[in-house]
Amino acid sequence: MSNHLKNLKLKIWRQSGPTEKGHFEEYVMPEISDEASFLEMLDVLNEGLIGENKLPVVFDHDCREGICGTCSLMINGQAHGPERSTATCQLHMRKFKSGDEIVIEPWRAAAFPIIKDLMVDRSAFDRIIESGGFISANTGGAPDANLIPIPKSVADAAMDSAECIGCGACVAACPNGAANLFTAAKISHLNLLPQGQAERYKRTEAMVETMDEYFGSCTNHGECEAACPKEISIDVIALMNKDYRKSKLKNRKEISRS
């Protein structure tokens, strides 16, 4: 049967709007089952706040299975909390002890402005994908799926990168607020596949340059890899940099014009 944690001290960031001044508010959670997930603990807190006629804590969440990438909390200074390769929604209270103080903050990054409390706006990620994170393949007329064999190792490597859930933990964990891991994961997913070759250099240039518009620069701290719930390897950043450099050296845009 489940055990219960007692007297958790929660320090939660409250901010009523994007331009309002925020502050930490302290709450005590008298008792919670260790079978509860971290977000279920917040659900219990919020039910209590509604009971006291107060405003519940706003936070983003949806699938609670670690795949949609909606949840996003800094827990005791770590993006998605203390458990390795685990999104906040999959973190369970059995990772904590009675009497613990837990500090809960939103993602901290200039490119992710706060909407309210723990909720931030990550639409800059969408801008990066819109600029080139796709293979241009209009519906209809695709050749048979087995026409181009893809070696298993290539398909697996592409899949390793494609697992990115777009949560933004990499940006939140980065001291520079860089989005290199996110951008490079998508670039390497598509650039590794035979179907992605036609737009390989155009894609890389467009995505990197859009990324630079919104986010800080990478200085190889490696915090992103450590925070990534999907354990995407920092190696993808090297792949991105290589392709970006190539695209510039080859000056493909010039060649295509001549």
Place this chain on the structure above:
Amino acid sequence: MTITLNSKIPAGSINDKWNNYKEDAKLVAPGNKRKFKVIVVGSGLAGASAAATMAELGYQVDVFTFHDSPRRAHSIAAQGGINAAKNYQGDGDSVHRLFYDTIKGGDFRAREANVHRLAEVSVNIIDQMVAQGVPFAREYGGMLDNRSFGGAQVSRTFYARGQTGQQLLLGAYQQLARQIGLGNVRMFNRTELVDVVTIEGRCAGIVTRDLVNGEVVSHSAHAVVMATGGYGNVFFLSTNAMACNVTAAWRAHRKGATFANPCYTQIHPTCIPQSDPTQSKLTLMSESLRNDGRVWVPQNPDETRPASQVPEAERDYILERLYPSYGNLAPRDISSRAAKRSVDSGRGVGPLKNGVYLDFSDAINRLGKDVVEERYGNLFEMYERIAGENPYDMPMRIYPASHYTMGGLWVDYELMTNIPGLYAAGEANFSDHGANRLGASALMQGLADGYFVLPYTIGNYLAPMLNKPIPGTDHPAFKEAELAAQARYQGYVDIKGTRSPDYFHREVGRIIWDYCGMERTQQGLEKALSELPALYEEFQKDLRVTGDAESMNQTLEKAGRVDDFFQLGMLMCRDALEREESCGGHFRAEYQTEEGEALRDDEKFAHVAAWEWTGDSTKSIRHKEELNFEAIHLATRSYK
């Protein structure tokens, strides 16, 4: 409003219908497409693929999602795979077989013509997704790998580890993102549909609420597509994401769209059992696990030894015993009921005795741990994270949970509801899965509707409207709907009662699960229909929403959704009560064979029940669309 349910099934033999339709459908010339505005609500597989394709064709498309990004839609959580009749394995698959399996899996309660078209276009989906860069699993030679799923005797399921839904959704999202980047699609994030507007009998647009600032706005269009998912969260505990809701479909229903077969809900057999009363949702373990996992319970209800110490002779491999030819891959409804009976008979396992084992020890011995890890590694990790037990050493514990809803907005062959100009696609419509959906068929249907059906059928409706004006958002009908929506949301805030929306959601969910869940009886359904209105009245008097309607307020969002779940829940119970037979996911205890299997009544119930809103969902009017089977014979569904 008089309701006519014309399914518009094209003429010809089942193999020719879709081709015949496409050849006869009216076209909009490329240069004229930009004169038409189409609204797509929802950005999951069906919505994103429809929006991207229509934008490629040249239509002006507006897409709405309540998520912070279209990439979050719940299609992303599908694990196991997507079916397609490619016959890459040379194991005897064909379009006809996929068609037949889907009809049979749905217990002969789906519309033949739609299902056949689904099977036909399934092969195009795989081609399309590979061209987009979806990294499906491959064999060493570079060819696509397949696995087997419930209700099929061939391997036709394509997959990307245990994250097929994620990869397909990201594929469709990327195509959508491309169109947004090109300026062909306008994307509205964190925006929820709150009403559908009809003017002179056709759908004229929608009214939305901006979740960040509460602003209520109208949008007019030539056509509207609802790709808004299913209503499984009516049970409160389900495998659906927290925000999944019926509001968009329900608002369309209240404006005259009939709602078909609401009682057809799927209970998925392999979910992690509830462990605690604070639990907010249940997590699915992919059906693909049943390829290698064996389902069993101890013979002895008082068994206390750990699973590994229970000798073979004292185990009951329930599915292998009851359904030898399909074994652990019996369809979902059948497997769920077998698990329920085992738990009801006191042989459940785990601390709360609320599950059955799914055991991989044979597969680990046969294939080695590495192969099992390669196939299911991420699912095993997910299980361990949630249940705190390692499935390589101890069998998983699983139990059925609400997972998918086959019922939904009634649509014709063109995926149009009975309101001209209003379409429904993906899980939001009712059309392809009958009374039970087979595994790996939801992804197939969502993408079929969005990529390969709607882009053809919508032109047939739009073509005659060329250069004819449509009502703008200054039309009084829009203003009226905006005021009603504002009043509705302000109303929730103004009740100032004592109970939160979650409290009421749990209570509705409990009633629906107890009386309209895996097993239903006349008595139980009548009880639910007397309890629900009383609870609904309490909701209307005692709801508490703190904060206001003019800013980000998640409690208020929830209140609106729970309100609609109440109304839908009552209709579900009505539908279940009136359908005096058992079929697929709808199991009425009064109608079963001596062996406890579903007993259909084809004489009286080989039809779709499509409900018309009258202002009170306990008084909705039931309409029928007869199902005519021409290509196949109605048979008793047997998986023995």
